[in-house]
Amino acid sequence: MQRSEEPRTPPASTPCGCMKPALETGNILTEPIGYIESCFSAKNGTPRQPTICSLSRACLRIRKSVFNNPEHSVLGLEQFSHVWILFVFHKNGHLSCKAKVQPPRLNGTKTGIFSTRSPHRPNAIGLTLAKLDKVEGGAIYLSGVDMINGTPVLDIKPYIADYDSPQDLVEPLDELNFQERKQREWPHPVHTAGLCEPQQGTEGFRPQYHTTEGNQPEDQTAEEKYLKDKDSAEMKCPLSKCRSTTADCVLETRTNQSSSRDGGQIDLPRPKEGRDRLSVVEGDATTQEKSSETRHASSMGVSSSASCVPSWVKDSPVTTLEVRFTPHAEMDLEHFSSEDSTGVNITSFKYFRSVKEAKCAIIDVLAADPRSVYRRKHCQDRLFYFSMDTAHITCWFGDGFAEVLRVKHTDTIENAVGQCSLQSASP
Numbered sequence: 001m002q003r004s005e006e007p008r009t010p011p012a013s014t015p016c017g018c019m020k021p022a023l024e025t026g027n028i029l030t031e032p033i034g035y036i037e038s039c040f041s042a043k044n045g046t047p048r049q050p051t052i053c054s055l056s057r058a059c060l061r062i063r064k065s066v067f068n069n070p071e072h073s074v075l076g077l078e079q080f081s082h083v084w085i086l087f088v089f090h091k092n093g094h095l096s097c098k099a100k101v102q103p104p105r106l107n108g109t110k111t112g113i114f115s116t117r118s119p120h121r122p123n124a125i126g127l128t129l130a131k132l133d134k135v136e137g138g139a140i141y142l143s144g145v146d147m148i149n150g151t152p153v154l155d156i157k158p159y160i161a162d163y164d165s166p167q168d169l170v171e172p173l174d175e176l177n178f179q180e181r182k183q184r185e186w187p188h189p190v191h192t193a194g195l196c197e198p199q200q201g202t203e204g205f206r207p208q209y210h211t212t213e214g215n216q217p218e219d220q221t222a223e224e225k226y227l228k229d230k231d232s233a234e235m236k237c238p239l240s241k242c243r244s245t246t247a248d249c250v251l252e253t254r255t256n257q258s259s260s261r262d263g264g265q266i267d268l269p270r271p272k273e274g275r276d277r278l279s280v281v282e283g284d285a286t287t288q289e290k291s292s293e294t295r296h297a298s299s300m301g302v303s304s305s306a307s308c309v310p311s312w313v314k315d316s317p318v319t320t321l322e323v324r325f326t327p328h329a330e331m332d333l334e335h336f337s338s339e340d341s342t343g344v345n346i347t348s349f350k351y352f353r354s355v356k357e358a359k360c361a362i363i364d365v366l367a368a369d370p371r372s373v374y375r376r377k378h379c380q381d382r383l384f385y386f387s388m389d390t391a392h393i394t395c396w397f398g399d400g401f402a403e404v405l406r407v408k409h410t411d412t413i414e415n416a417v418g419q420c421s422l423q424s425a426s427p
Ligand SMILES: C[S@@+](CC[C@H](N)C(=O)[O-])C[C@H]1O[C@@H](n2cnc3c(N)ncnc32)[C@H](O)[C@@H]1O
Pocket: 043, 044, 045, 046, 047, 048, 049, 050, 088, 089, 090, 091, 092, 117, 118, 119, 125, 126, 127, 128, 129, 146, 147, 148, 150, 151, 152
């Protein structure tokens, strides 16, 4: 990482001479709330994002050193379907990072670190949205993860679509809107009271297009927010194809979330009530507010509640691969399943529930091409190995496909390695 003129750690004392507590300077000593137990033992072959492999499972046990009664800390969490996980990329190998990186999806082209999800960042912190399968005591069972076994977890937070997900997914910014956004002048700095405010840099500036009218989510009642969001979602969606589906999406989200909220402070209307309510609100909304919102949205090319991504994320130059299994590999996989004395089918997997699941997970991982850019470009003829659960997979890549050659139990691999080292150690 390059050194800048500024000290890396902000001074601990303020202009008035008083000492700033570590928290105020952004220096916090973290303590993992737990460590991930996951089906991935190494970085190689671990999905780059949680959405790649929905069958990748993990468990997080809240440590007793953090809370005497870990189960108290996860009370109510079971009512949510997904959770954000903040974790440390503890296997980065080094703490350095570069300002520009080559994300695998860009296949060699560089872009700024902060426009990527690269693990090699100034603070090696990862963020994953995982599916919450169940909560048992102080243990949280997850699926759709991209973290390796032993990953230290700093925090978990419930995923709340209303807060965390812009409702309308739109196409990438077209060139015209992109240029317009680049040239757009930012408003004057917003000065906040207090002696200890940041003095320089872009802190304190707010891009206009992020400013929304009215209250922040936390200040609103659930109903206000429901009605406003619903209203604006319908109004702002710039794509006609979104327009027809937005209402149902929004209602669906709320239907799904209503059970979770019943346990909390927020009480949302039931779907039917929601629909009835909707028509009333549409009539209530002031034309003035609507038109200014619409104008603002169209000047940006996107609505203020919409999200957009660059085309390299959406349509990566790296193609999805076809995944094949040799007959040998198919046979290997079958060996993971057997019948116990009572005729019940059992598997020797820890996380997968069947051979079929394991096969699906392997396909998901390989279809996304898990190779690094370097490997993709310079080591095409080399075998690729990775582990998932108790399976050690050997494969190779051809033009547009990946072929699984062998699937062995990790125990047999470890035994073989152990025997080799014993042999080489013997005189
Ligand atoms: C591209 S990162 C994305 C992680 C997270 N979803 C994010 O956006 O911050 C995912 C990759 O990080 C690597 N990884 C996972 N757990 C790690 C750990 N504990 N230490 C270092 N690298 C890790 C794996 O190679 C995985 O493919």
